Amino acid sequence: MHLYIAYKNYSSWSLRPWIALKVAGIDFDETVLPFYHSDALEKLGERYQIPAKVPVIEDQGLIIWDSLAMLEYLHEQYPEKKLWPDDLALRTLARSAAAEMHSSFSALRSxxxxxxxxxxxxxPSPEVQVELQRLAAIWAHFERANKPVGDFLCGHFTIVDAMYAPVMWRAVGYGLEISPSFEKWTQAMLALPSMQEWLAAAQAEESKWRIAQYDEVG
Structure with missing residues (x-):
């Protein structure tokens, strides 16, 4: 399996499949495509006739170019990794929350x-404050859910945690307050060895790649 991603410091979509693969212990190779600094991503898109966007997974002759589709593929290929919870009600909640992350929160993202x-x-702007309140409501759903003991949204780490991982970095990076349960989850996410590996790589990129429009926000 080969995962194509962009800058670890900036690419929120890249983080999602990467952290899921790492936490699940699934072997993969990775290539970073710094699209502000080279045309490698455009060439990848041309090669596979897909949008020039990351992430992309190449596996067993298959090309997957949407992050949620990738995570579902990993769940299907590695059912023993329990990337979705077994319980139907909890899995339905997690899938709904993951899909909402995939399609919403445009003010927070931008x-x-x-x-x-x-x-x-x-x-935060008024538009972002509304979205932060929505995040608190989602976390409250998981707080009320019948789930196993654990620090993640479904007890153990699952796809929904991977989908919201970039939100964790946004909250940390900009001092955004959401809820006590979100803060508890944030600490669990930061404590993951794989998340610290991602952070170390993001910090190491500073000597090679910087994007002013992101570094000068605020």
Whole structure:
């Protein structure tokens, strides 16, 4: 399996399949395509006749170019990894929340781009505040759910945690307050060895790749 991603410091979509693969212990190779600094991503899109966007997974002759589709593929290929919970009600909740992340939160995405290296306090706009309240409501759903003991949304780490991983970095990076349960989940996510590996790589990229429009937010 080969995963194509972009900058670890900035690419929120790249983080999602990467962290799922790492936490699940699934072997893969990776290639970073720094699309602001080279045309490698455009060439990848041309090669496979897909949008020039990351992430992309190449596996067993298959090309997957949507993050949620990738995570579903991993669940199907590695059912023993339990990337979705077994319980139907909990799995339905998790899938709904993951899909909402995939399609929503446009103000948070645009006004607070992921930047793992940088921490500032930025007052959220009214539009972002509405979305932060929605995040708190989602976390409350999981707090009320009948689920196994554990620090992640479904007890153990699952796809829904991977989908919201970039939100964790946005909250940390811009000092966004959501809820106590979100903060508890944030600490669990940061404690993952794989998340610390991602952070170290993001920090190491600073000497090679910087994108001013993201570094100068706020």
């Amino acid at each position: 006004q607070h781009p992921m930047n793992c290296r940088r921490q500032i306090k930025l007052q």
